[in-house]
Amino acid sequence: MRSTRTLPAVALAVLLIGAWPAVSSAQWVIESKDQKTNLKIGFLIQPQFESLDTADAAATSKNIFLRRFRILFGGKIADKWTYFFETDSPNIGKGTGTAGLKDTGNIYMQDAFVTYNHNDAFKVDVGMMLLSQNRNHLQSA
Numbered sequence: 001m002r003s004t005r006t007l008p009a010v011a012l013a014v015l016l017i018g019a020w021p022a023v024s025s026a027q028w029v030i031e032s033k034d035q036k037t038n039l040k041i042g043f044l045i046q047p048q049f050e051s052l053d054t055a056d057a058a059a060t061s062k063n064i065f066l067r068r069f070r071i072l073f074g075g076k077i078a079d080k081w082t083y084f085f086e087t088d089s090p091n092i093g094k095g096t097g098t099a100g101l102k103d104t105g106n107i108y109m110q111d112a113f114v115t116y117n118h119n120d121a122f123k124v125d126v127g128m129m130l131l132s133q134n135r136n137h138l139q140s141a
Helices: 002-019 137-139
Strands: 027-031 037-055 058-075 081-088 110-117 122-128
Touching: none
Parallel strands: none
Antiparallel strands: 027 037, 037 058, 058 081, 081 110, 110 122
16 A cells, blocks of 8 residues: 555656756856956757658658757947847758758848947847747747
């Protein structure tokens, strides 16, 4: 009787520990000695598995690829100047469906801008910014 209750409790404990949020450290920071300028480099990777049945149901196409791979650069140039750049390379290694060929991926610049921060009430951004279609798009990666 005791072992039948212990197994679900242990499984629940392992599930909770595995689901506990961890601090993300996918960013490197290079700072000057006076800490007035810095460079932050980060990345975002989203792997994906896809299994598709063909139209005649004779075979199954299976893909393991990078759905999203992004490199982010940001930092501070001076006390009032900051910058941010974000690249995106979607579907790297995804099968194209023709003779087993894979997508080699393209690199797109999503955001590239410089910000002048006069004070908290007045900031000016200059550059290229990918605008969202609605508020929920701002919450994604």
